[in-house]
Amino acid sequence: MDPRRTPGQRAGLTRGAVLAGARALLAERGLGALTMRALAERLGVRPNTLYSHVADKDALLEELVDDALAVVPDPAGDADWRDELHRLMSASHRALLAAPELVPVTLGRGSRGPQAQRLGRGVTELLARGGVTGAPAREALRVLVLYTIGFAAFEVRPGFPDADPDERRTELGGTYDRGLQWLLAGIAGGRTGSG
Amino acid sequence: MDPRRTPGQRAGLTRGAVLAGARALLAERGLGALTMRALAERLGVRPNTLYSHVADKDALLEELVDDALAVVPDPAGDADWRDELHRLMSASHRALLAAPELVPVTLGRGSRGPQAQRLGRGVTELLARGGVTGAPAREALRVLVLYTIGFAAFEVRPGFPDADPDERRTELGGTYDRGLQWLLAGIAGGRTGSG
DNA sequence: TGGCGTACTGTACGCCGTCCAGCTATATTG
DNA sequence: CAATATAGCTGGACGGCGTACAGTACGCCA
Numbered sequence: 188m189d190p191r192r193t194p195g196q197r198a199g200l201t202r203g204a205v206l207a208g209a210r211a212l213l214a215e216r217g218l219g220a221l222t223m224r225a226l227a228e229r230l231g232v233r234p235n236t237l238y239s240h241v242a243d244k245d246a247l248l249e250e251l252v253d254d255a256l257a258v259v260p261d262p263a264g265d266a267d268w269r270d271e272l273h274r275l276m277s278a279s280h281r282a283l284l285a286a287p288e289l290v291p292v293t294l295g296r297g298s299r300g301p302q303a304q305r306l307g308r309g310v311t312e313l314l315a316r317g318g319v320t321g322a323p324a325r326e327a328l329r330v331l332v333l334y335t336i337g338f339a340a341f342e343v344r345p346g347f348p349d350a351d352p353d354e355r356r357t358e359l360g361g362t363y364d365r366g367l368q369w370l371l372a373g374i375a376g377g378r379t380g381s382g
Numbered sequence: 383m384d385p386r387r388t389p390g391q392r393a394g395l396t397r398g399a400v401l402a403g404a405r406a407l408l409a410e411r412g413l414g415a416l417t418m419r420a421l422a423e424r425l426g427v428r429p430n431t432l433y434s435h436v437a438d439k440d441a442l443l444e445e446l447v448d449d450a451l452a453v454v455p456d457p458a459g460d461a462d463w464r465d466e467l468h469r470l471m472s473a474s475h476r477a478l479l480a481a482p483e484l485v486p487v488t489l490g491r492g493s494r495g496p497q498a499q500r501l502g503r504g505v506t507e508l509l510a511r512g513g514v515t516g517a518p519a520r521e522a523l524r525v526l527v528l529y530t531i532g533f534a535a536f537e538v539r540p541g542f543p544d545a546d547p548d549e550r551r552t553e554l555g556g557t558y559d560r561g562l563q564w565l566l567a568g569i570a571g572g573r574t575g576s577g
Numbered sequence: 578t579g580g581c582g583t584a585c586t587g588t589a590c591g592c593c594g595t596c597c598a599g600c601t602a603t604a605t606t607g
Numbered sequence: 608c609a610a611t612a613t614a615g616c617t618g619g620a621c622g623g624c625g626t627a628c629a630g631t632a633c634g635c636c637a
Contacts, residue, residue, distance in 0.1 A: 194586040195632025223625060236585055244625065329536070330561035337532015366525035366565065373564025389617040390601025418594060431616050439594065
């Protein structure tokens, strides 16, 4: 508890504890308050101690972002590929909204962690099940992913719609679904033809 | 040129010059290098001088973002509304890519400046011309805007596609267009029916 | 029991955005 | 043309940031 500790004495800090503390700090006080110094203080430790567990702040953020996607399930085996795709993307969307402060980071920094890659594989697999492969599949994947993250980013930003913040969440959620359906229809429709 | 100037002597700095300098610095050395101190040095001025022309760094960025959209034209009077909508969004997309470093800022900070509002009015007008009004129009506007900005953000991020950076630009540009067409088709298709 | 790896510390460096008080070149007024 | 107000610019500083370096003392294993 007390950070006043003689050198060499251990606080029993682990990498996981650092990440958990960062998540808590993020949730409670926002992205702007997530500073290495504040995180250290919350953990009862000097700031530089964090660097024994994390490469630097960027790496920490990247890991947080990727972890946020861990709750998204893998695609089920037998359902219709379009329904499944909708479910998968919608789950991702919800996962992002559950950690609103991280969304701008996601967009800004890219996120190529294991969870993001897993999600990519899932989408690709579903597309293949629907007969979409190769370059069109990569196209579709890109469109879906960025639409989802982009939408989440806007949902998270204050002041975008002029309506009451009450309606806002509901209305935006519906809007996301609508756009997603349009995209899925386009993907499915372009499956055979076009050039 | 020489910032070594006795107090009171004027550098002839204007608000426009500050913005222009910021744009140049951004283009040459990236967002990370756009610091009030660096900007001041480039302008031959002490850092605090900037605050005589700009409220703070946030305001400066916001203005830069909005200005980037100034090159997007208003919709023409007589063309097909879908073609026109495509042209408008595509122009916005290109405008954003012309200032890549600003895209993350756009998404992160929101951008409600005059240019953004003008663009919003243009889109709304075109949608109305196609018979899309009210809540569906707001939905469509949101989807189009965030798709465009979101896509630009991903295009700007390094390392997203696994291909050569050469093909990348071309392929991504085509992907943007494809997705945009899907969305426009969905918007036009949902015009009369659906629930 | 002794040595070693390492979690942790004190301290400090070089950045950052921004504020305050003062000075003076310029614009404004008579 | 002289007196005054305005406002552009400065030196200097404050508090905060991420992070590096070198040292210390604990826990573990031989």
